[in-house]
Structure formats: C-alpha cells, structure tokens
Amino acid sequence: MSCIYREKIKDYLEEKLPPKEMETMEKHLESCAECQAELDKYLDPKLSLEVKPPDVEDEVLVRKIKARIKGMRRIILYGLLGFILGLFSRFYTLDEFLLTKAMMALPYKLAEFVLGIFFSGNVVLSGDRMYYYYQGGMGFFPYHPLLDFLATTVTPAIIASFMAVMIGYFLSDKRVFRRQNILKFLVTWFIIFLVWTGTLYGTYNHALGKINNLEGIKALTVYTAEKNSTSWLIRIDQDAFRDEKYTKLVAIISEAEKVTAKIYPQAKNGYEMLVSFSGGGTIPIYLDRDSGEMIVKNGSAYLIPPEKLEYINGVLGGKKND
Numbered sequence: 457m458s459c460i461y462r463e464k465i466k467d468y469l470e471e472k473l474p475p476k477e478m479e480t481m482e483k484h485l486e487s488c489a490e491c492q493a494e495l496d497k498y499l500d501p502k503l504s505l506e507v508k509p510p511d512v513e514d515e516v517l518v519r520k521i522k523a524r525i526k527g528m529r530r531i532i533l534y535g536l537l538g539f540i541l542g543l544f545s546r547f548y549t550l551d552e553f554l555l556t557k558a559m560m561a562l563p564y565k566l567a568e569f570v571l572g573i574f575f576s577g578n579v580v581l582s583g584d585r586m587y588y589y590y591q592g593g594m595g596f597f598p599y600h601p602l603l604d605f606l607a608t609t610v611t612p613a614i615i616a617s618f619m620a621v622m623i624g625y626f627l628s629d630k631r632v633f634r635r636q637n638i639l640k641f642l643v644t645w646f647i648i649f650l651v652w653t654g655t656l657y658g659t660y661n662h663a664l665g666k667i668n669n670l671e672g673i674k675a676l677t678v679y680t681a682e683k684n685s686t687s688w689l690i691r692i693d694q695d696a697f698r699d700e701k702y703t704k705l706v707a708i709i710s711e712a713e714k715v716t717a718k719i720y721p722q723a724k725n726g727y728e729m730l731v732s733f734s735g736g737g738t739i740p741i742y743l744d745r746d747s748g749e750m751i752v753k754n755g756s757a758y759l760i761p762p763e764k765l766e767y768i769n770g771v772l773g774g775k776k777n778d
Contacts, residue, residue, distance in 0.1 A: 459490045469495070531624035538620025542613030546593075563612035563619065568594050571611060574653060578660070597656070599739045599754065600663045607656055614652060618645050663737035668756055670710045672734035678772060681724035681742065689727070689772060701771050708768060709741075709750070712758035718751050727772055745769055 461484050467473050468481045485491055541560070545567075548560035575596035597604040625638050666672045675693040679686040696702045709731075726745035732738045740753045748765040750758040760768070 459488055461488065461491050462494055465491060465494050527624070527628035530627065531621055534620040534624040535617045539613045539617040542616025543609050545612040545616060546608055563616035564608075566615050567607075567611035570615075570649075571596050571607060571653070571656075574657065575660075597660050599667060600660055600736050601738055602736050603656060603659055603663070611652070614649060621645075659736070663733065663735045664754075666733045666735050667737045667739050667752065667754070670712065670758070673706050673710060673731055674734050675732040676706070676709075676741075677730040679728045679730075681726055681728040683723055683725070686724075686728050705768055705771050708760060708764045709743075712750055712760050715749075715757050715759050717755045718749075718757040719755065720751055720753050727768075743768070745773070 461481060464473065464477070464481060468478065471478070473481060485495060542563045545561055545564035548557055549564055551557040551561065571594060578597060579595050580598045593604055594608050595604065596607055621641065622638075625641070675691070677691045678689045680689050692702045692706070697706070720740075721742060724742055724744075727743045729741045729743065730738065731741050741750060743750045743760070745765070745768075748760040748762060750760060752758075
C-alpha cells in the first residue's frame, strides 16, 4: 500500500503546504523510505537542468534541483580542499599567529589525540627518536619512517576533509540534504577512518615482527661506536650484497641467538648499525665487537657466537672510513 504522504511530496518541495504540514512532512521523510525514494526522483543530481521533469511546472522545484547539484559540488569541493589543507596541518603547530594556529593546526591535534588512543604505547622518549625524526612528527611509529610520515600527514587530512564536508552539509538546503544523508556520510567516514587506522596498525606490527625476528634485512648503515661518539664506516645495500662477504655478514646477524632483553647502551665499543627491513621498518642495532652482544633499540637482545663475531670484525674492522 502506497504511503499517504507520497502525494504531498511535490507540494512539499514547492513549499505550498501549511507550515505545520511542512514540519510534519520533514519529520516523516526521515523515516519513510518510500517517500525518500520519491523525493530523490525529483531531486536527482543527474537530472539535466535544461529539461524539466514531465510533471514539474513550478520554478521552485527546479530551484531545488539546482540547489542539490550545486550543493553536491560544494560538498565535494569542500572535502577536497579540506584534505589538501589537512596535509599541511602539522606545519601550523608552531605558527606564531594564534588564530591561524588554532584553525589550521586543529586537524593535526585531533589526529594526534585519536591516534594516541590506539598507538600511544609506541611512543619513545625524545632522546631515543630515530635520525629521520622531522618537524611535526607524532612519533607513534618510531621504527617505521614512512608510516610515521603518512600518519602525521594523511590522518589530519582525513579529519580535515570530514570537517569540511560537514560544513558543506550545514550550508546546504536542509530539505535537500536530510539528516539521513548526513548519517550515511558519518558512517562512511567512520568506516574509512577505521580502515585507515587498521592499516597503520597492521603495517606497523608486520614491520615490528620482521625487526624482532631480524628477518628481511635489505640494507644497513654501519658506524664505528666508541664511548659516546660514532663515525660512519660503510653502507651495505642491495648492490653490496653482490659481494659474498656482505651477504654472509647479514646472514650472521639474522641468525643471531635471542637472549634476555636489555637496555640500549649509551657507552659503546663496537658497531652501531641503522638497519632497514623489507616492509619499511628501520631501527638502530648495536653490536659489541668484543662480547658479540647485539642490542636492538627497542630492547631486544641477541648473541653472536665468537667464531662468527670474528668474521664480522674481519669484514668491518678492516674497512677504512671513506
């Protein structure tokens, strides 16, 4: 059976109903799928503005159709502009002009708050941050440079686009963009944000798994470390792996025996290596040239047997600084 309100939709759009009926109709449209579908037939954004619907004669209705098309374009434009501005939100956290800082840095601060709910346990002390740390970095993914950069830039952009789209909705005709449409948008945005957060979580944990297992080492930059100073020694990457001695060196590191976790040392006498893994993980690892003790920045510790340590010292110890 057809809804009794359906025949009033055209008059509702043309604003011919009495004020009380207009209000009743608006509330009814929030819950009646049949009337909503009928309303959408009149307000189809794909409808050509040059040709009126067959049963439309009133100019008010045509203006409503134009309002929907214009409103949709405005919302899309606001969303894109919000996303672009959000990409640069982190640069405004240190802005001296208070008004600009309050407006432009807001997406960054909201992103920092939301991500902090899930990833605050990953943050390390400022003195332990990696060499790649940059202005505005949130530090939630300290051992994955690319992921930390994406989290710091893309997350505020997603939040900024959400804020911009909501502004676009509120500036649109409330009879054209009903609350149901806003709810659909909120649900869609929430799902997108959850997927993004889940991607960050999964990617980082995958990288940590490789780090903890010393699996998939693709490059390492080696420094000689004595007391509190370091000096560059050599970079071993995919090209260097063509040399068998470096391939064997990486294999020895990967096969080291895991032992009880230890604190990363301040005073050193050996080699400090900035190790990159497939999957994006990057972390410092210290190798004591005398004991064979190898300590990862996150506290994991390993032990290299004396005969294999002698081989590493032979390869790295005989390498002169360039």
